[in-house]
Amino acid sequence: MAKVTIALPSPHPAQQTILDRASRYNIVAAGESFGKTTLGIEVLLASAKGALNARAPVAWFAADDKSLIEDRRRILRLIDPLIKRRINARRVELSSGVFIDFYSLATVPDVLDQYGVIVVDDACRVERLLDFWEDQVLPALKTHKGTAWVFSNAYGRRNQFYKLWKMGQGDPEWSTWQLASYTNPHLEQDAEFWTRHDTAAEPERLQRFEAEFLEVAVEFSDEQRVLRPGETFLQWCERLEADGLKVDGIAFTLSDRPAMRFIYGLIPSTVEDAFDRVDVIMKCTQVGFTVMEMLAMIYLALRFAPAKIGMFMPGRDGAAGKSSIRFMPVVRTIPAVHQLMVEDSNGRRGGEGNVMVRVMGQSRFHFLWTTGKTSTESNPMDVVSFDEVQEMEIAAMEKTRERMSASALRYTLMGSTANWPDKDIHFWYKKGTQHQFHTRCPHCEQRQVLDEHFPDCIGYDPEAPRVNPRERDAGMKGEYRYRCHRCNGWIDDPQDGEWIAKEPDAAIRSVHFPQFLSPTISPRAIIEAYREADDMKNFFNRKLGKPYNDPSQVPISLAIMNKCAEAGMAAGLVWKRNGRGVFMGLDQMGSFIVAVLKERMPDGRQAVVHLEYIFIAPTKEDPDASPWRRCDELMEQFGVVICVVETLPNYDSAKSFARRHDGKVFLAGYGNMDGEMLAWGDAPKLSVSERRTDEELRDRYTVRLDQYKCMQVSMARFTNGLCLFPDPDGLVQDVLEKGKWLKSAVCKEYAFFHFTRTALVALEDKEEKKFKRKVVKVGIDPHTSYANMLCDVAWARAHGTGTFLLPDLAPHLPKGEVGEHVSAIGGMSSALAAAEVALASTCGRCQNRDPMTGICSEILMMTKETSPGCIGFLEKVS
Numbered sequence: 001m002a003k004v005t006i007a008l009p010s011p012h013p014a015q016q017t018i019l020d021r022a023s024r025y026n027i028v029a030a031g032e033s034f035g036k037t038t039l040g041i042e043v044l045l046a047s048a049k050g051a052l053n054a055r056a057p058v059a060w061f062a063a064d065d066k067s068l069i070e071d072r073r074r075i076l077r078l079i080d081p082l083i084k085r086r087i088n089a090r091r092v093e094l095s096s097g098v099f100i101d102f103y104s105l106a107t108v109p110d111v112l113d114q115y116g117v118i119v120v121d122d123a124c125r126v127e128r129l130l131d132f133w134e135d136q137v138l139p140a141l142k143t144h145k146g147t148a149w150v151f152s153n154a155y156g157r158r159n160q161f162y163k164l165w166k167m168g169q170g171d172p173e174w175s176t177w178q179l180a181s182y183t184n185p186h187l188e189q190d191a192e193f194w195t196r197h198d199t200a201a202e203p204e205r206l207q208r209f210e211a212e213f214l215e216v217a218v219e220f221s222d223e224q225r226v227l228r229p230g231e232t233f234l235q236w237c238e239r240l241e242a243d244g245l246k247v248d249g250i251a252f253t254l255s256d257r258p259a260m261r262f263i264y265g266l267i268p269s270t271v272e273d274a275f276d277r278v279d280v281i282m283k284c285t286q287v288g289f290t291v292m293e294m295l296a297m298i299y300l301a302l303r304f305a306p307a308k309i310g311m312f313m314p315g316r317d318g319a320a321g322k323s324s325i326r327f328m329p330v331v332r333t334i335p336a337v338h339q340l341m342v343e344d345s346n347g348r349r350g351g352e353g354n355v356m357v358r359v360m361g362q363s364r365f366h367f368l369w370t371t372g373k374t375s376t377e378s379n380p381m382d383v384v385s386f387d388e389v390q391e392m393e394i395a396a397m398e399k400t401r402e403r404m405s406a407s408a409l410r411y412t413l414m415g416s417t418a419n420w421p422d423k424d425i426h427f428w429y430k431k432g433t434q435h436q437f438h439t440r441c442p443h444c445e446q447r448q449v450l451d452e453h454f455p456d457c458i459g460y461d462p463e464a465p466r467v468n469p470r471e472r473d474a475g476m477k478g479e480y481r482y483r484c485h486r487c488n489g490w491i492d493d494p495q496d497g498e499w500i501a502k503e504p505d506a507a508i509r510s511v512h513f514p515q516f517l518s519p520t521i522s523p524r525a526i527i528e529a530y531r532e533a534d535d536m537k538n539f540f541n542r543k544l545g546k547p548y549n550d551p552s553q554v555p556i557s558l559a560i561m562n563k564c565a566e567a568g569m570a571a572g573l574v575w576k577r578n579g580r581g582v583f584m585g586l587d588q589m590g591s592f593i594v595a596v597l598k599e600r601m602p603d604g605r606q607a608v609v610h611l612e613y614i615f616i617a618p619t620k621e622d623p624d625a626s627p628w629r630r631c632d633e634l635m636e637q638f639g640v641v642i643c644v645v646e647t648l649p650n651y652d653s654a655k656s657f658a659r660r661h662d663g664k665v666f667l668a669g670y671g672n673m674d675g676e677m678l679a680w681g682d683a684p685k686l687s688v689s690e691r692r693t694d695e696e697l698r699d700r701y702t703v704r705l706d707q708y709k710c711m712q713v714s715m716a717r718f719t720n721g722l723c724l725f726p727d728p729d730g731l732v733q734d735v736l737e738k739g740k741w742l743k744s745a746v747c748k749e750y751a752f753f754h755f756t757r758t759a760l761v762a763l764e765d766k767e768e769k770k771f772k773r774k775v776v777k778v779g780i781d782p783h784t785s786y787a788n789m790l791c792d793v794a795w796a797r798a799h800g801t802g803t804f805l806l807p808d809l810a811p812h813l814p815k816g817e818v819g820e821h822v823s824a825i826g827g828m829s830s831a832l833a834a835a836e837v838a839l840a841s842t843c844g845r846c847q848n849r850d851p852m853t854g855i856c857s858e859i860l861m862m863t864k865e866t867s868p869g870c871i872g873f874l875e876k877v878s
Contacts, residue, residue, distance in 0.1 A: 004095075007044055007167070014183040015039045019047070025132055026149045027165045031181030031209040033193055036151040039578040040119045043073055043149045044100070049116035051079075056116030056144040057099040061108070063605045066343070068104040071121065075100070105132070108251040112136050114143035115311045124155035129164060154178075154207055156217025165213075181209040200229045226302050226336045231400040233267035235298045240295075240560040246333050247291050259437055259495045259517040260288070267296045267413075268304060274383075274411040280510035281415035284545035287518050290322075293385050294330050296413060297365065298337055300383050304409055304410055306362035312400060313392035316369050322387070323367040324357050331360075370396040382409040389416030389425040390541075409447075420759065421547040422779025432510025433501035437517055440480070440497045441815050443489030447497060451544045457516075459492060467522045478864040480523040481819035482516070495519070501782045514545045544861040553759045554778065555715045561725070561752040568607065568724030574611040575731045580639035583798065585791030586631060587646050588654060588782045593627040593735075594783040596722070596751075596791040597638055598822040604722040604848075606795065610638065611751055611784070615736040628657050635661055642794040644668050644703060646786065658701055666703045666797065673706040677855065678793060705791060708773040712760055713857045714789040721859070722847065728752060754782035792857075 011019060015035055018028060019042070030036050044058050045051050051058045060075065062068035076083065076092065085094045092100045105126045118137055123129055136149055150445070152161045168174030187193050197209050206212040208622065227236060237254060245252040254261055261280060267273035267734045283289050297309050311327075331352075332338050340361040341352055352358060358365045366379060371393045381403040386392060393577040404410040416425040438447035450457045464479040466472045482491040494516045524544055535537040538546035551557075555769040579599055587594045612634065614627040635643065640661075645654050647667045658665040666680070673679065681702030719724040728748035735744045744750065759776040843849045843856065844865030854862045 006079055006081060008042060008078060008215065009038055011039065011042060012185055014179055015042070018175075018177055019043075020714060021175060022047070022147070023173055024145075024147050025168060025171075025174045026105070026177075026653045027168045028149070028151045028177045028179075028334040029154050029161070029165055029211045029213070029581065030151070030177070030179045030183075031211045032196075033181050033187055033190070034179060034184050034211075035186075036153075037074075037121055040121050040149060040151050041078070043147075044117055044119045045079065046077070047117060047147070049144070049147055050416060051094060051098045051100050051117075052142075054083075054095075054116050055096075055098060056146065057101060057113055058117040058701040059101040059103060059115045059119070059140075060113070061103045061105055061118065063104075063122040064106045065104045067122060068102060075102075093846075108132070108136070110136075113139040114146075114533055115140050116144040118146065118148045120148070120150045121152075122149045122150040123164070124159050124162075125152075129160040133164060139838065151480060154211045154213045156207075157213045157215055159213075162213045169672065178211050180211055190522060196228060204229055226270065226340065227299070230269075232265070232269045233296060233607075234261060234264040237264055237295060237300055240334065245330075247330055252291070256519040257495070257517075259497075259513075260292075262435075262499050263511055263513070264292065266511075267299065270758055271304065271408060274300075274304070274409050276410045278428070278432070278508045279514060280416070280425065280432050280508060281413075282418050282425045282510065282545060283415060283513040284515040284518075285417055285542045286515055287515070288717075289513075290326060291330070292338050293387055293413060293415060294327050296330070297383065297385055298334070298360070300409075300411065301360055301363035301365065302337075304363075304382065307364075307382045308380065308404065309363065309365045310379075310384045310400070311365060311366055312368050312370050312384065312386050312392075314369060314388050315371055316422070318388065319367040319369045320355050323365075324650060325359065325367075327358075327367070328352060368700045371402055377555070379403065380406055382407040383411045383413075384865045385412070387416070388413035389414050389428070390419035392423065392424060394427055417542055418545050418547045420776065420778040421549055422757075422776070423547070426547040427509040428508065428678045428778060429512065431506065432501050432508035435499045435501045435505045435509070435511045437495075437513075438497045438500050439491060439494045439516075441484035441489055441491055442496070444484060444487040446484055446486040448485055450482060450494060451512075451514045451546060453813075454544060455527060455530055456485060457482055458523045458538050459483045459488075459490075461667070464490075467524060476489065480527050482523055512545060515543050549759075549778070553761050553776075554756065555760065556718055556755040558752060558756060559730075560718055561755055563749075564721065564723060565725040565728045567721055571601065571607075571724060573607050573724055573726040574722065575611075575726050576638075578639075579609055579639045582609065582638040582640050583791055583794040584638070584640045584643040584644075585787045585789065585794055586635065586643065587787040587790065588650055589781075589783065590649065591615065591627060592783075593631060594785040594787040595631065595634055596784065597640070598791050598795065601724070605721075606717060606792075607724065607748075608725045610634075611731060611746055613733060613735050613746055626653065628653055631657060632660065635664070640664060642666070642797045644790040644794040644797070646790060647702075663701065666701045666794070668703050668705055668793065672705045673704065673709075677709045678796070679704045705793065706790075706812045707775050708760060709855075710793060711758065711785065711789050713777045713855065714785075714792045715755070715758065715760070716850075716857060717792065718755065720847065720857075751784040751788075754780070754784035755788070758785040845876055 014036065015038070018026070018039065028036060043050060044060055044468050046053065048054070049056060049058075060071060077785070079094070082094045082096070084093045084097075086092050089103055092102075094100070099673075101115075102111075105120075120126070120137070126132060133150075140146070141148060150161070150164060155161060165176050165178075168176040181193070182188060182199070199206065200208060203214060204218050207214055207218050223494075228239075231239075234254075237252075239555070241251075241253050241255070254264065266279050268277060280290055288725050293311075297311060301307050301309050310320070311322065313322055329339060337360065341358060356367050366381070370386070384401060385406060386397060387401075389397070402727065404412075414425065414428060418426055420426065422430070431835040432776045434680060436449045439450055440447055446459075450741060458480055460478065461481050463475065463477045464481055466479050468474045468657045472696050482494050484491060491652070498509070515526060528545055530539055535550075537548040537550040537553065540546050579597075582597050584598075585596045593614040595610070595612045595614065596608065597612075598606045599609050601607045613765060616625050616630060618625045631645075634640065637671045640662065643661065644666045645657065645665060645667060647654055654667055658667055681704070682700045712799050724745060729745045729749075731747050733741055735746065735750070736742075737744075757777050757780050758780040760773070762771040762773050842865065843863040844851075849855070849863055849865075850856045850857070854864070856863045
């Protein structure tokens with residue numbers, strides 16, 4: 001028979017000492033990387049009663065299924081030439097006829113065979129180890145007078161491995177050992193081992209590497225083994241960079257981004273630092289926030305396992321795309337993290353999880369969105385991140401953060417390109433520390449925030465070599481460079497400086513990050529984008545990372561409103577407490593309603609005669625208290641002829657109010673109008689379904705609006721001076737602000753402010769390849785703007801029901817001669833002049849008609865130039 005040779009690892013001196021002094025029962029406590037499993041394999045195969053030297057079966061016991069798979073593969077690889085057959089997953093037969101059995105102590109049978117050698121590895125993780133020893137190991141060694149070896153790390157004095165180790169001391173049939181990791185001489189040159197050793201805290205070092213039995217064991221999860229002890233997020237990312245992490249196929253690096261390191265340093269590494277913390281990044285585009293956010297969430301899931309992580313996007317599609325397209329590719333490039341995701345605690349491989357829910361070890365990631373009630377209010381969370389905040393409502397974000405109310409962490413990270421002032425990400429940024437990067441001028445040492453001096457912070461240097469390598473190699477000169485606003489000196493490193501907070505005592509940490517701090521975006525790219533921009537808001541948001549109010553999108557300014565007030569006071573307008581023939585608009589929000597009331601001036605312009613901010617909530621004394629009571633009073637006080645009220649959110653209350661004032665109150669809703677501006681519910685033209693509906697069941701007094709068009713016309717009345725106000729300081733009311741009652745000049749402090757926070761925006765829908773128009777609330781909910789718009793809808797109702805038949809004028813006839821006998825009639829000359837003016841009062845000569853669109857702001861309909869003027873005719877001033 002041919003001789004077969006196998007090679008087993010040679011024991012190092014400390015291992016050999018244990019082998020030389022072995023007894024029947026051997027308990028070995030040794031530090032991490034000592035070589036416990038290697039020594040166990042040596043005993044199983046090559047000891048006096050091992051599989052290679054005796055005829056009795058031998059057995060290997062691993063702590064769990066995962067360890068068993070790894071140990072079994074390692075042993076079988078060593079003895080592969082000697083294997084006769086693999087009987088099943090548990091038993092292997094050698095060519096000598098000896099059996100080797102493999103067991104996981106997670107599923108050990110009640111009765112064992114008889115063995116010559118039993119090896120138990122990683123025994124500290126075996127539940128009820130002493131029972132297993134007494135009831136199964138010792139009886140299984142009787143027939144062959146076998147030996148037992150038990151190996152493990154130290155794991156505290158309350159663990160049964162420690163008790164087994166103590167049992168063996170002083171008994172001649174037992175040998176017990178306690179050896180530190182570095183008794184293995186092969187570790188002397190292992191830099192990674194010594195890094196783990198040197199960065200470990202004292203208790204951890206004693207347990208892991210000195211094999212000391214502490215009074216209370218230090219626990220290490222799989223997640224904690226991915227991170228080094230005490231390793232911060234920044235340190236972990238630096239290690240990932242060194243290990244070759246790639247994102248989107250590009251090597252990840254922070255080495256050329258010193259300004260970004262500050263942001264990475266914000267991510268907490270302790271429960272104390274994370275608790276109830278909010279970090280806000282208001283940024284430009286293309287600076288890697290999404291990558292940072294994903295790495296941060298992975299780190300927090302590892303550091304604080306078990307943790308529930310909620311990663312929120314504005315919409316469902318964005319959440320799904322982030323999970324599949326951005327998150328998983330990053331996870332796959334970090335092998336230890338990916339292994340935690342695809343393997344369970346027993347080493348069984350599975351999938352990567354559902355697109356919306358992914359499990360990593362003990363932690364769970366939920367990819368969610370802020371636009372649905374279920375998404376914002378369901379599962380509890382420990383950590384929440386918000387990406388693309390510019391498309392989120394502040395109220396939805398606050399509701400989402402309530403998911404963390406029961407958590408011991410409650411950490412929030414949010415980041416986004418800037419959008420509108422005082423809205424979305426800028427709202428949160430202003431609540432925080434407002435860190436800005438102050439770049440150092442190398443010439444005068446001045447620290448400066450470059451974006452505060454844009455565009456003057458970029459200048460052209462005709463002698464500077466080009467940034468483009470090809471142009472530079474060709475000897476081309478002339479380049480844009482950053483420069484100091486104080487001394488005009490050139491600044492070539494905008495990241496040379498420091499972060500300084502405007503509000504250092506704020507609880508929220510907020511950071512502004514412009515493209516000036518990106519090593520990949522040149523001053524030339526920024527200044528050329530500025531000069532070529534046809535959308536300045538887009539430039540400020542995406543390049544400078546700053547909010548921007550585009551005058552073309554926010555049509556109203558305080559200057560415009562002050563002019564409306566000045567004209568009103570010049571015309572003698574005053575605030576009124578009652579009136580007749582008044583129009584009213586109501587914007588409702590729970591126990592809060594805003595009312596705008598207008599009447600017609602003799603020249604056809606609008607006069608705002610009353611504004612009211614109504615705060616009435618039910619109380620114990622008056623459980624039926626409601627702001628609608630006050631609305632009833634306003635209807636009577638001002639003799640309101642037409643009132644339009646927003647249907648939602650309190651539909652039942654609004655409908656009851658409308659029924660109490662049948663025919664005078666219309667419920668307003670918004671929708672696609674197919675080119676129309678509004679449609680009244682009592683108009684004769686009804687849909688088929690409406691005609692089949694019983695009259696009592698159908699809301700007759702309703703109006704359906706195109707919100708954008710109606711708001712556009714309403715705002716235009718201010719810019720055209722067609723809606724006037726009395727003294728804005730002259731109307732003082734009690735208002736409820738953040739739970740406190742305050743005296744306020746509501747016209748100036750609320751109404752005018754609301755008008756300046758209403759934007760008319762055309763957003764490009766890239767999927768449908770067209771622009772969609774919408775009204776945007778800038779920073780606040782401008783209730784007065786909506787109440788004013790609804791009042792204007794009521795105003796338009798006074799001139800018809802939405803169906804107008806405006807005939808063309810007959811062709812102008814030549815002006816006839818007036819005979820002497822006619823002109824001699826008393827008053828005839830003035831009467832004829834008035835008639836001539838009346839005949840000339842066509843829509844084309846009216847201030848209310850937009851010559852570009854043909855839309856009349858008075859009746860909110862499209863008219864022809866030759867259509868006869870209505871009661872709202874207001875002649876253009878030549």
